Amino acid sequence: MNEQPLPDIAAQATHHELPLDWVGMAGIALPIRLADAAVTASVDIGVSLDDAGARGIHMSRLYLAAQRLVHQPLNVPAVLQVLDDCLSSHQELSDSATLTLRGEVPLKRPALVSPLNGWKGYPFEVRARQDGRGVNIELQVEVGYSSTCPCSAALARQLIQQRFAWDFPDQQVDYSSVLDWLGSTQGIVATPHSQRSTATLQLRLAPDCIELPVLALIDSAEHALGTPVQTAVKRADEQAFALANGQNLMFCEDAARRLHRALRQLPQASAFRLKVVHAESLHAHDAVAESSWNWC
Numbered sequence: 001m002n003e004q005p006l007p008d009i010a011a012q013a014t015h016h017e018l019p020l021d022w023v024g025m026a027g028i029a030l031p032i033r034l035a036d037a038a039v040t041a042s043v044d045i046g047v048s049l050d051d052a053g054a055r056g057i058h059m060s061r062l063y064l065a066a067q068r069l070v071h072q073p074l075n076v077p078a079v080l081q082v083l084d085d086c087l088s089s090h091q092e093l094s095d096s097a098t099l100t101l102r103g104e105v106p107l108k109r110p111a112l113v114s115p116l117n118g119w120k121g122y123p124f125e126v127r128a129r130q131d132g133r134g135v136n137i138e139l140q141v142e143v144g145y146s147s148t149c150p151c152s153a154a155l156a157r158q159l160i161q162q163r164f165a166w167d168f169p170d171q172q173v174d175y176s177s178v179l180d181w182l183g184s185t186q187g188i189v190a191t192p193h194s195q196r197s198t199a200t201l202q203l204r205l206a207p208d209c210i211e212l213p214v215l216a217l218i219d220s221a222e223h224a225l226g227t228p229v230q231t232a233v234k235r236a237d238e239q240a241f242a243l244a245n246g247q248n249l250m251f252c253e254d255a256a257r258r259l260h261r262a263l264r265q266l267p268q269a270s271a272f273r274l275k276v277v278h279a280e281s282l283h284a285h286d287a288v289a290e291s292s293w294n295w296c
């Protein structure tokens with residue numbers, strides 16, 4: 001090790017006095033635990049530089065503060081501790097600290113009918129900030145689902161009716177002939193378009209929250225939509241999925257309203273905003289809807 005004192009440039013005064021909104025590090029790789037799963041999160045951590053004359057902050061202190069989270073369950077007390085470390089290690093320099101973790105949490109999900117299950121990755125982001133006004137923590141998750149267009153379904157039904165009238169011109173129709181016809185390709189002459197869709201749900205946590213409600217948020221969203229994308233699928237599961245889609249025809253507006261109602265029931269939320277994106281197979285562009293409650 002070098003025996004000489006090391007130059008400390010950050011401790012010098014700057015010739016360009018100016019406070020800075022945010023200084024820190026972005027993209028630190030950190031193994032954490034979230035919703036009982038091991039996750040490698042990408043972490044941004046920083047503070048404001050309110051001392052206009054100070055040259056720099058102490059990056060290493062922020063890095064060490066984030067290390068507290070390694071292999072630990074990510075919850076509100078852990079996040080608060082890191083923010084507190086950031087501020088207490090930057091007294092005189094900084095009035096606010098922020099911590100952001102993003103990654104993908106793998107959750108085991110059962111098949112609809114068969115006894116199978118599989119893993120689904122849910123992108124998440126946790127954003128926390130502490131400043132003179134207090135603490136704000138937000139949890140964001142992305143949920144993938146299928147949406148079948150209700151208008152397209154109605155148009156397809158009309159074509160099926162027309163085909164029926166064509167194939168059975170007599171008013172008196174034979175039951176077994178109709179049954180056979182319903183099981184043939186003529187019986188389903190048109191199909192509605194459906195698309196893989198994404199809901200991005202952003203919750204501001206209520207002040208009494210201890211745990212990050214990752215599972216509660218995802219479960220409530222998937223239940224409200226009724227058509228979450230599946231993992232392991234046998235034909236029985238695929239048939240159940242077809243039924244779920246048929247029973248949950250959705251414009252993007254319908255999906256946004258369903259999710260809004262579901263999120264209003266979550267006691268862990270003091271505010272939220274949400275966005276749904278239907279990657280239309282009808283168009284080369286997306287159908288998008290947004291909603292919020294108590295968000296400012």
Ligand SMILES: Nc1nc2c(ncn2[C@@H]2O[C@H](COP(=O)(O)OP(=O)(O)OP(=O)(O)O)[C@@H](O)[C@H]2O)c(=O)[nH]1
Pocket residue numbers: 008010055056057058059060061
């Ligand atoms: N402030 C700042 N530091 C940087 C930057 N890029 C690299 N660093 C380095 O980050 C390292 C850690 O900084 P400090 O936390 O101040 O390190 P230290 O002085 O050994 O630690 P303390 O004694 O706790 O202050 C230093 O070697 C800096 O040169 C930058 O853009 N800004």
